[in-house]
Amino acid sequence: MNRKLLGLIPFLIFILLCVFLYQGLFGNPRELQTGRIGHTMPSFTLPDLMDEQKQWQDKDLIGDVYLLNVWGTWCPTCIAELSYLTELKEQGVKIIGLYYEQAYDPDFGDQFDINKLRAEVQAMLARTGNPYQFNILDLNRTLALDLGVSGAPETFLVDKKGTILLHHTGDINQRVWRSKFAPKIMELTQ
Amino acid sequence: MIPEIGYFSLVLAMALSLLLCIFPLWGAHTGNLRLMRAAPSLAVGQCVFVLLAFAILIYITLTDDFTVAYVAHHSSSTLPWYYKVTSTWGGHEGAILLWLVMQTLWTAVVALMSNSLPWILRARVLGVLGFLGVGFMLYTLWMSSPFERLLPYYPVEGRDLNPLLQDPGMIIHPPLLYMGYVGLSVSFAFAIAALLTGKLDNTWAKWSRPWTMAAWGFLTLGITIGSWWAYSELGWGGWWFWDPVENASLMPWLVATALLHSLSATEKRGVFKSWTVLLAITAFSLCLLGTFIVRSGIIVSVHAFATDPDRGLYILMFLAVVVGGSLALYAARVAQVKSEGRYQFLSREVALWINNIFLVVAMLVVLLGTLLPMIHKELGLGSISIGVPFFNQMFAILIVPFAILLGLAPMLRWKQNKLSPLVKKWLLLSVVTLVITSAWLFGNYEVVAPLTFIGTALAVWIVLLTLFDLMQKVTVQNTISEGVKRLGVSYWAMVSGHIGIAFVIAGVTLTSAYSVERSVRMLPGETATLNEYVYRFEGVKEIVGPNYTGHAGVVSVLKNNKLVIELHAEKRLYNIGMQFMTEAAIDDGFFRDLYLALGEQLTQGAWSLRIYHKPYVRWMWLGGLLIALAGFIVITDKRYRKTSAPSEQQGVGA
Amino acid sequence: MKIVMVLLLILCGSATATEDKYVFASEERAATFRELTHELRCPKCQNQNIADSDAVVAKDLRDKVLSLVNDGKSKQEVIDYMIDRYGYFVHYQPPVTPATIILWVLPVLIVVIGFGFIVFRQKKASRKQTWSSEDEQKLAKLIQQYQRREQ
Numbered sequence: 001m002n003r004k005l006l007g008l009i010p011f012l013i014f015i016l017l018c019v020f021l022y023q024g025l026f027g028n029p030r031e032l033q034t035g036r037i038g039h040t041m042p043s044f045t046l047p048d049l050m051d052e053q054k055q056w057q058d059k060d061l062i063g064d065v066y067l068l069n070v071w072g073t074w075c076p077t078c079i080a081e082l083s084y085l086t087e088l089k090e091q092g093v094k095i096i097g098l099y100y101e102q103a104y105d106p107d108f109g110d111q112f113d114i115n116k117l118r119a120e121v122q123a124m125l126a127r128t129g130n131p132y133q134f135n136i137l138d139l140n141r142t143l144a145l146d147l148g149v150s151g152a153p154e155t156f157l158v159d160k161k162g163t164i165l166l167h168h169t170g171d172i173n174q175r176v177w178r179s180k181f182a183p184k185i186m187e188l189t190q
Numbered sequence: 191m192i193p194e195i196g197y198f199s200l201v202l203a204m205a206l207s208l209l210l211c212i213f214p215l216w217g218a219h220t221g222n223l224r225l226m227r228a229a230p231s232l233a234v235g236q237c238v239f240v241l242l243a244f245a246i247l248i249y250i251t252l253t254d255d256f257t258v259a260y261v262a263h264h265s266s267s268t269l270p271w272y273y274k275v276t277s278t279w280g281g282h283e284g285a286i287l288l289w290l291v292m293q294t295l296w297t298a299v300v301a302l303m304s305n306s307l308p309w310i311l312r313a314r315v316l317g318v319l320g321f322l323g324v325g326f327m328l329y330t331l332w333m334s335s336p337f338e339r340l341l342p343y344y345p346v347e348g349r350d351l352n353p354l355l356q357d358p359g360m361i362i363h364p365p366l367l368y369m370g371y372v373g374l375s376v377s378f379a380f381a382i383a384a385l386l387t388g389k390l391d392n393t394w395a396k397w398s399r400p401w402t403m404a405a406w407g408f409l410t411l412g413i414t415i416g417s418w419w420a421y422s423e424l425g426w427g428g429w430w431f432w433d434p435v436e437n438a439s440l441m442p443w444l445v446a447t448a449l450l451h452s453l454s455a456t457e458k459r460g461v462f463k464s465w466t467v468l469l470a471i472t473a474f475s476l477c478l479l480g481t482f483i484v485r486s487g488i489i490v491s492v493h494a495f496a497t498d499p500d501r502g503l504y505i506l507m508f509l510a511v512v513v514g515g516s517l518a519l520y521a522a523r524v525a526q527v528k529s530e531g532r533y534q535f536l537s538r539e540v541a542l543w544i545n546n547i548f549l550v551v552a553m554l555v556v557l558l559g560t561l562l563p564m565i566h567k568e569l570g571l572g573s574i575s576i577g578v579p580f581f582n583q584m585f586a587i588l589i590v591p592f593a594i595l596l597g598l599a600p601m602l603r604w605k606q607n608k609l610s611p612l613v614k615k616w617l618l619l620s621v622v623t624l625v626i627t628s629a630w631l632f633g634n635y636e637v638v639a640p641l642t643f644i645g646t647a648l649a650v651w652i653v654l655l656t657l658f659d660l661m662q663k664v665t666v667q668n669t670i671s672e673g674v675k676r677l678g679v680s681y682w683a684m685v686s687g688h689i690g691i692a693f694v695i696a697g698v699t700l701t702s703a704y705s706v707e708r709s710v711r712m713l714p715g716e717t718a719t720l721n722e723y724v725y726r727f728e729g730v731k732e733i734v735g736p737n738y739t740g741h742a743g744v745v746s747v748l749k750n751n752k753l754v755i756e757l758h759a760e761k762r763l764y765n766i767g768m769q770f771m772t773e774a775a776i777d778d779g780f781f782r783d784l785y786l787a788l789g790e791q792l793t794q795g796a797w798s799l800r801i802y803h804k805p806y807v808r809w810m811w812l813g814g815l816l817i818a819l820a821g822f823i824v825i826t827d828k829r830y831r832k833t834s835a836p837s838e839q840q841g842v843g844a
Numbered sequence: 845m846k847i848v849m850v851l852l853l854i855l856c857g858s859a860t861a862t863e864d865k866y867v868f869a870s871e872e873r874a875a876t877f878r879e880l881t882h883e884l885r886c887p888k889c890q891n892q893n894i895a896d897s898d899a900v901v902a903k904d905l906r907d908k909v910l911s912l913v914n915d916g917k918s919k920q921e922v923i924d925y926m927i928d929r930y931g932y933f934v935h936y937q938p939p940v941t942p943a944t945i946i947l948w949v950l951p952v953l954i955v956v957i958g959f960g961f962i963v964f965r966q967k968k969a970s971r972k973q974t975w976s977s978e979d980e981q982k983l984a985k986l987i988q989q990y991q992r993r994e995q
Contacts, residue, residue, distance in 0.1 A: 007524035010468060011517040014475075017561075018510050024488035024564045025502045035931040102900050141904050148929040150887035150901045426896040433891050540962055547958035551951045558947050562938070571943050575885050577936030578893070584951070606980070707878075709865035718862040798865060 035148055041162045042146035049099045049135035050118055056136050061162065065188055066094040068156040069132070070149050073120050074102050078153040079128065081171040086129030088177070097135035100152045104139050157181060159188055193258050193337040196246035200335075203239035203294070204327040206232050210297075210320030214313030218386070226313035233301035233316055236323060237294035244291045247278050247336055257344040260284060260336040266348035266766050268737040269356075276361045277351040282485065283336035288364060290326050292372040297323060300376055300401070307397060314383035315376075322375055325508045333501055350737065350766035359419025367412030367439055371477040373405020374446055378474035381467045382516055385523045390467060395457035398470065400825045402453060403683075406446045407821020413439050414814030425772030425787045427707070427802045429810065432581040434489045437560045438480025441553050445473040448549035454680070455542045459604055461531040462543065464524045469546075471520060475513040476553070482509055489564055534606035541599035548592040555584045586641065593648035593695060596688060597655035619658060623651045635704060645699030652692035656685055679827040687820030693813030700806040707802045711792055721803045723784060724748040730797060738762040738771075743788040743797055747777065759788040759799070783807045866910055877913045880922055881906055883936050893936070
């Protein structure tokens with residue numbers, strides 16, 4: 001009796017496997033979920049990109065829903081998304097920049113020129129539009145590490161209490177915004 | 191014009207393989223001998239046209255025809271000629287063409303060497319191989335042609351071959367691996383033909399065995415060389431990372447290893463018939479699955495191949511048809527298969543069965559570990575990674591019972607054995623094993639971790655028992671030379687394969703336990719000490735290669751103040767892709783490798799260097815070669831060339 | 845005290861002229877660091893651990909691991925620290941959850957089924973067995989005689 005059924009087992013397992021493989025074809029293996037979702041913003045004290053006298057702390061950010069956008073002028077995708085982010089800003093979205101400097105390496109500290117960087121950022125933002133309320137300079141990438149950032153661009157959605165709701169890797173465009181961010185923000189405002 | 195001839199040649203090949211698929215299968219079904227007789231010439235014909243296409247691809251690469259997209263993307267005019275040749279399989283389209291070359295070559299060889307087979311079986315085997323050929327050719331012609339043109343705007347210079355692939359290991363690794371993969375399609379074809387015929391007797395196993403052995407030998411070689419390539423080319427001294435691409439080649443190997451053991455039980459004792467067929471189907475299915483994993487981009491791997499969802503979809507459909515179809519056929523026919531042999535618990539049959547369990551479990555560990563991260567994410571449970579720590583742990587557990595049994599099994603005869611004389615020998619030999627292992631490890635190292643001891647002991651155990659068994663079997667005859675003569679070819683293959691495994695186990699264990707490394711910052715003239723060697727950094731000189739420039743760090747290696755060797759660790763910048771490559775300098779030796787990689791340039795003329803001392807690392811690849819040798823020894827067996835039905839003369843080996 | 849030791853090591857290093865890139869207070873810590881950098885995955889790369897990757901984030905993680913290890917954190921503490929930030933993806937050892945438990949259960953299950961099959965077969969076979977060990981000896985003798993004649 002059951003010899004026939006036993007013989008069918010490999011076939012059935014294979015069919016199941018095919019279903020998963022088929023789904024896998026349309027997924028993106030590079031899209032990641034990191035550990036920070038649902039946690040509050042890590043504490044930090046970092047200078048403003050344009051003015052090192054001005055120090056930002058985690059508690060300065062509490063009270064508003066905002067996007068934290070990790071970017072750098074060295075990253076072409078970041079530059080590409082600046083104009084869309086500027087559009088979002090004009091619609092009333094609060095965006096804070098976290099400047100992620102790739103070239104800075106504490107072991108080779110001598111090559112870094114902050115003034116050159118500021119000039120570059122200003123020139124860039126003048127061209128594409130400036131979506132940022134302000135930019136936090138994370139020269140040692142410590143806040144980035146605490147946030148689970150692996151590169152740029154990456155964007156976090158943070159609520160009024162400072163809880164991280166979303167962590168998006170890659171650029172923000174209309175599709176991503178409508179499918180991922182807008183629904184969350186709707187939820188928050190209701 | 192010439193690339194178009196290549197394409198057309200493939201079209202002709204596909205027409206022939208369509209006929210090869212239809213004629214013999216239909217002929218076998220209706221009993222039409224004339225249709226069946228067409229198979230061998232069709233098989234040779236399709237091979238000729240595929241070879242012609244391949245030769246044309248090599249020709250247009252050598253002549254730098256950058257109007258052809260494949261050449262423009264994977265070669266350049268400054269590439270040395272031998273890397274131009276290998277660039278024909280360095281990209282996706284060419285790799286699939288190489289697969290086709292192998293596929294049709296194997297088919298032709300089967301067609302020419304199978305005249306002892308009954309026509310009905312021969313026709314079915316070739317028909318199934320023809321079907322596989324059609325699948326791959328359609329794929330090549332439809333979505334992955336290497337002869338596509340970039341007209342009218344073509345580049346004046348190609349993008350060059352990925353520098354990682356510009357290495358001797360890469361010249362031979364893919365062809366060997368594909369020889370193995372495609373070779374397993376022959377075992378698969380035999381299994382399907384036997385299922386179609388409905389006669390799963392031991393003659394089927396006998397015919398299938400040499401092909402399986404050869405395929406397995408090539409696969410072993412391919413994996414071994416791949417590991418050696420990663421070690422010498424990636425610049426981190428690593429030799430196995432459990433990357434999905436590596437796993438894709440390991441899974442069919444594990445099942446093929448199970449298959450050739452189970453084939454011997456089926457051939458000689460008529461047991462495990464339905465299981466053996468299932469293994470033959472599984473082994474090749476895993477080759478196809480591996481190809482799908484590697485080529486579809488569903489899994490993140492270090493090896494970035496072409497990832498195009500359409501191509502992935504095609505391979506998945508092909509996989510579904512081939513594997514789904516054969517498993518359905520299996521389900522329909524398996525109930526009729528009856529195993530006939532009787533055996534007791536303490537018998538070689540049971541030992542081979544346990545061997546199969548462990549190999550299949552090992553394959554499942556690899557399969558689950560490779561696919562579960564993807565499934566986990568599809569189920570909305572988030573991203574996880576499964577890698578080195580998981581696999582190492584699982585394999586460390588599995589290898590212990592496996593290796594112990596591997597030592598014992600050859601001493602067991604078929605059917606049944608008396609326990610007490612065996613136990614006496616085993617106890618004695620295990621004491622000897624412990625003594626040798628202790629002397630070896632405690633004599634050389636201050637710290638011996640329990641796992642290191644176990645691993646080494648397993649290797650010693652296998653060698654000891656294999657040699658002991660060999661000695662017993664040789665001395666049972668009147669003279670030693672007669673004893674040696676009476677041992678079958680497959681026995682010698684077993685000895686080689688098992689000792690090879692012992693070398694792999696010892697190599698992996700010892701190099702994992704006792705490799706040391708240092709990352710240092712050095713100025714010219716400075717020295718660094720690692721184990722008994724002193725490394726003196728002599729400075730850096732400029733190098734200019736055919737298609738790269740760079741720096742070579744010159745390091746003198748001294749032992750007891752005597753110069754051992756001068757090593758040149760290079761850091762190359764490839765001109766076209768502007769990619770940096772670390773070319774490690776290796777002083778290889780039987781007992782240790784010295785491995786040196788040049789890092790980045792630091793301030794004040796200093797350089798960062800990584801120095802590795804890797805004991806016994808070569809034993810892994812030596813073991814791999816010995817294992818592969820086993821496969822090639824078996825095919826020299828004259829039994830497999832005889833035209834007569836099953837022979838009475840049986841080797842003692844499994 | 846620890847800092848003093850590290851400083852001492854650094855000083856000794858420069859005295860013999862060659863500087864190690866990573867300096868540890870003890871051999872255990874060096875080993876922990878080595879294990880960690882081989883088990884933690886570079887989140888940006890294709891499929892590489894942080895020891896082998898040249899990516900910026902891999903270097904940052906390496907430096908973080910170094911400082912955590914030198915602060916006396918245990919291996920598990922460092923892993924938890926990284927998982928907190930980068931999720932389970934960052935560690936090559938999967939977590940044990942209802943979904944991943946199959947990784948360990950299935951192998952055990954197959955081994956049990958495989959051994960069960962032999963036991964089951966033996967029981968079934970022993971019921972049918974008519975071939976005794978005496979018969980076996982007779983056969984062996986016959987075979988031997990046959991072989992001798994053949995020579």
